[in-house]
Amino acid sequence: MIRFEQVGKRYPNGHVGLHELSFHVRRGEFIFVTGHSGAGKSTMLRLLLAMERPTSGKLLLAGQDLSSITTAQIPFLRRQIGVVFQNHQLLFDRSVFDNVALPLKILGMGKDEIAKRTLLALERVSLKDKAEHFPADLSTGQQQRVGIARAVVHQPALLLADEPTGNLDPRLAAEIMSVFEDINRLGTTVLIASHDLALIARMRHRLLTLQRGRLIGDGEAA
Amino acid sequence: MSNTPVPPSRVSERAGVLPKKPNDKRPANEPDFSTLLLSWLDSHRASLADSLRRLGRQPIGSFFTCLVMAIALSLPMGLSLLLDNVERLGGSWQRAAQISLFMQLDVDNAEGERLRAQIAERPDVAAADWVSREQALAELEQQAGLGEALKELPENPLPGVILVTPKQIDKAGLESLRQHLAELPGVQQAQLDLLWVERLDAILGLGERFIFGLAVLLVLALLLVIGNTIRLHIENRRSEIEVIKLVGGTDSYVRRPFLYMGALYGFGAGLLAWLVLVYGLDWLNQAVVRLAGLYGSDFALAGVPLEDGLSLLAGAILLGYIGAWLAVARHLRELAPR
Numbered sequence: 001m002i003r004f005e006q007v008g009k010r011y012p013n014g015h016v017g018l019h020e021l022s023f024h025v026r027r028g029e030f031i032f033v034t035g036h037s038g039a040g041k042s043t044m045l046r047l048l049l050a051m052e053r054p055t056s057g058k059l060l061l062a063g064q065d066l067s068s069i070t071t072a073q074i075p076f077l078r079r080q081i082g083v084v085f086q087n088h089q090l091l092f093d094r095s096v097f098d099n100v101a102l103p104l105k106i107l108g109m110g111k112d113e114i115a116k117r118t119l120l121a122l123e124r125v126s127l128k129d130k131a132e133h134f135p136a137d138l139s140t141g142q143q144q145r146v147g148i149a150r151a152v153v154h155q156p157a158l159l160l161a162d163e164p165t166g167n168l169d170p171r172l173a174a175e176i177m178s179v180f181e182d183i184n185r186l187g188t189t190v191l192i193a194s195h196d197l198a199l200i201a202r203m204r205h206r207l208l209t210l211q212r213g214r215l216i217g218d219g220e221a222a
Numbered sequence: 223m224s225n226t227p228v229p230p231s232r233v234s235e236r237a238g239v240l241p242k243k244p245n246d247k248r249p250a251n252e253p254d255f256s257t258l259l260l261s262w263l264d265s266h267r268a269s270l271a272d273s274l275r276r277l278g279r280q281p282i283g284s285f286f287t288c289l290v291m292a293i294a295l296s297l298p299m300g301l302s303l304l305l306d307n308v309e310r311l312g313g314s315w316q317r318a319a320q321i322s323l324f325m326q327l328d329v330d331n332a333e334g335e336r337l338r339a340q341i342a343e344r345p346d347v348a349a350a351d352w353v354s355r356e357q358a359l360a361e362l363e364q365q366a367g368l369g370e371a372l373k374e375l376p377e378n379p380l381p382g383v384i385l386v387t388p389k390q391i392d393k394a395g396l397e398s399l400r401q402h403l404a405e406l407p408g409v410q411q412a413q414l415d416l417l418w419v420e421r422l423d424a425i426l427g428l429g430e431r432f433i434f435g436l437a438v439l440l441v442l443a444l445l446l447v448i449g450n451t452i453r454l455h456i457e458n459r460r461s462e463i464e465v466i467k468l469v470g471g472t473d474s475y476v477r478r479p480f481l482y483m484g485a486l487y488g489f490g491a492g493l494l495a496w497l498v499l500v501y502g503l504d505w506l507n508q509a510v511v512r513l514a515g516l517y518g519s520d521f522a523l524a525g526v527p528l529e530d531g532l533s534l535l536a537g538a539i540l541l542g543y544i545g546a547w548l549a550v551a552r553h554l555r556e557l558a559p560r
Contacts (some may be wrong), residue, residue, distance in 0.1 A: 049468070079470035089465050103469040108261040150469070 001027040001158060001189045002048065007057035009043050009213070017043035019213040020057065025191065027157070030184045032200045033193045035210035041193035043213070045160050048191075049083060050074045062157060079107060082151030082188075086163040088143045090135040096122065096146050097131040103154040121153040122146075125179055141172035145179065152183050159183060161192040165199060173199055265478065273482040276455070284490070287451050291491030294444045295538055296498040298437035303503065303530070305429045307523050321400050323384040324411040327355075334382045337408060341386055346399055349387040355380050381410060441541065448487055448545030449552075452480050456553050477550045481543055488542020492535035499526045499534075 002025040009017035018040045025031055033041050046052045047059055050066055059066040062080065069077060082103075090099050101118040109117070122128045125145035127138075135143050144164060151159055161180065165173035177199065184190045194200060200207060209217030277284040323341075325334060334352045342350040353361075358380040363372055388399055396414055404412035456463070463476050507523040514521040526534075 075467070075470045075472045075475075077470075078468060083468060089461070089468070091462050091465060102466070105261075105265065106466065106469060106471045106475060108258045108265075110257045110261060111264065113257075 001025050001029070001062060002191070003058075003060040004044075005058040005060070007047065007054045007059050009040075009047065009052065010055045016213050018047070018054075021210075021213070021215055022057075023208060023215060023218060025189060027189055028184070028187050030181065030190045030203075030205040031192070031208065032203070032205055033191065033208045033210060034195055034197065034200060036195065038212070039210040040213040041195075041210060042162060044210070045083075045162050045191075045193055048158075048160060049081060050077055079103070079154065080157050082154070082156035082159040084144070084147050084151045084159070084161040084164045086166040088135075088147040090143060090146055090150075092135050094134070095131065096127065096133050096135065096138070099135065099146055100149045100153050102150060107154055117153055118149075121149040124152070124182065125149045140167055141175065144168065144172075144176055148176065148179055148183075152188065155188070157189060159188050159190045161190070161194075163194055164192060165194065165196060170199075174202075177203060265475070266482075269479040270482045270486075273479050273486055276483065277486055284487070287447065287487055288490035288494055290447055291444050291487065291538070291542075292494035292498055294440040294447070295491060295495040295534065295541075296502070298433050298440055299495065299530075299534055300499050300502060301429075301433045301436065303499065303524075303526065305426065305433065308429070309426060310524065311521055319388060319396060319414075319416070321386040321388065321396070321403060322413045323386060323403055323406070323409050324413065325382040325384065325408050326410045327381055329382055329408045331382070333408060334384065337406065338384050341384060341403065341406075346389050346395070347386055348389045351385045351387075353383040353385060355382050358383060444491075444541055445545040445548065448484055448542050449549040451487065452484055452546045452549035453553060455480060455483060456550065473554055476554065477547070480546050480550045484542040484544075484546020484549075485539050486542070487546075488539040489535070491542065492538030495538065496526065496531045496534055499531075 004021045004023050007018055007021045011017060021040070021044070033044060035041055043052070047054055047066065048061060050069055053069075054067050057067070061077070064073075064077065066077070091102075094102075097118055100121055101114050104114045104117055119128055119131065122131055125148055127142060127145055127149065130138060130142065130146075135146060138146065144167075148164070151161075159180070164180075165176050168176060173196065180190050180192065181203075204220060206220055207217065208215060325337075329337075331352075331354050334354065338350045338352040341347055355378050359372065359378050362380065386399075386403060388396055390396070393416060396416065400412045400414040403409065466476055503523055503525055507525075511522050
């Protein structure tokens with residue numbers, strides 16, 4: 001699904017975000033990436049979303065080389081990916097339903113199909129009854145679940161999450177993680193960047209550890 | 223927590239995956255053509271409704287933006303209409319280039335009419351009109367206010383005139399025609415006064431050039447106004463655009479509501495400009511009619527023709543659209559998700 005081959009990312013100011021990173025992730029895998037602030041977690045996610053390009057090496061996502069992807073191809077690449085942020089990035093002037101339906105509208109689906117899939121996605125995160133509410137009416141945990149529903153509503157092959165539990169208390173964090181596991185069980189590859197080691201340890205999935213842009217650990221969280 | 227496999231049917235149900243037909247080879251997320259077309263139309267309808275809603279939320283700001291654009295549009299258009307009226311006042315080019323054949327005093331009406339018919343049959347002549355000595359005298363009395371003075375004359379001093387309107391108005395052709403007509407029997411003098419035609423032509427040419435230059439400058443100003451307005455809308459919706467791009471929205475999807483907004487601003491500005499011109503010319507016309515009346519003329523300014531008004535409206539919409547397109551194209555690059 002994902003293959004990093006000696007991937008490096010050096011910024012114009014000389015800062016090295018990633019240093020010859022190599023690993024691969026199989027389709028359907030659930031994987032954590034951890035490391036201190038500045039370790040390269042976010043850089044890795046940004047490369048996978050084609051928000052940045054590697055300066056060296058080769059990065060393959062579902063067989064597509066992201067080092068040479070054209071600007072016009074980027075939207076179509078992102079349609080295969082769901083992404084969840086720490087700050088949810090919801091649109092506060094739109095209802096919960098409209099937030100979740102956004103990727104489907106962009107895909108050009110019909111109204112009935114959009115309604116059906118959006119309500120199913122909201123049901124999966126136990127927010128079907130909040131469909132007509134606005135994000136500001138919801139708690140932080142509920143907003144995060146809306147973000148997750150939006151990330152999976154179009155059934156992406158890959159789900160990326162950047163510190164998705166960063167603002168949540170442990171009970172809510174565990175709840176959100178169980179939603180991710182449910183999604184993973186449906187066949188979606190899940191990659192979560194997090195520095196919550198206690199939570200990662202409880203989950204017992206593959207863990208990549210980064211330090212200053214280098215991969216220093218690859219194994220099951222213990 | 224462990225990875226417990228879920229049966230495929232339950233997987234589909236929980237993920238919101240709808241079952242595909244066995245022979246359907248399309249990917250699960252790829253709608254068919256008719257669905258895509260309907261969705262595209264729906265997206266346009268939604269963009270238009272959204273843009274209208276956003277403009278409606280700031281009625282005063284939207285109105286003033288339209289008004290500024292309307293003033294920029296109405297200035298060159300108004301001047302152009304005034305120039306058209308000046309041209310109309312000065313007569314058409316063909317009329318201005320008429321050749322006057324002053325006949326000998328002993329040419330009577332019958333002979334004059336016969337010569338007029340002969341001239342009118344020429345292929346290079348559009349029309350020929352006979353003005354008898356009596357008609358000429360009556361016109362002079364009426365136009366110059368010399369009625370009493372002319373009555374004192376022992377006899378009518380004016381000759382009969384044939385007014386020849388040529389088909390072509392090139393200078394060389396006209397001169398050649400004048401020479402030919404001057405040699406006809408009974409013709410005392412053939413007069414072609416091109417100087418004032420050339421002067422009026424030069425003045426109108428200058429006016430047209432001035433209006434063109436003004437129009438270019440004001441169109442640029444208008445593009446800047448619309449571009450700046452759209453830039454502010456883009457700034458207000460920056461986070462929304464970033465999210466749309468992150469979930470796979472193309473540039474055209476992002477651009478669409480702003481293009482509608484630009485076109486709507488143009489539509490509003492075009493309508494306002496049309497109104498300004500209609501009422502402005504009507505207001506000016508009252509003074510023009512009064513002035514013309516003092517010179518014994520019934521001249522009045524022509525209003526805004528429907529086709530000119532519609533062209534103004536279409537041009538304004540197009541300019542709004544182009545201004546928005548340029549603004550979005552310029553800022554879209556800066557709106558990469560962060």
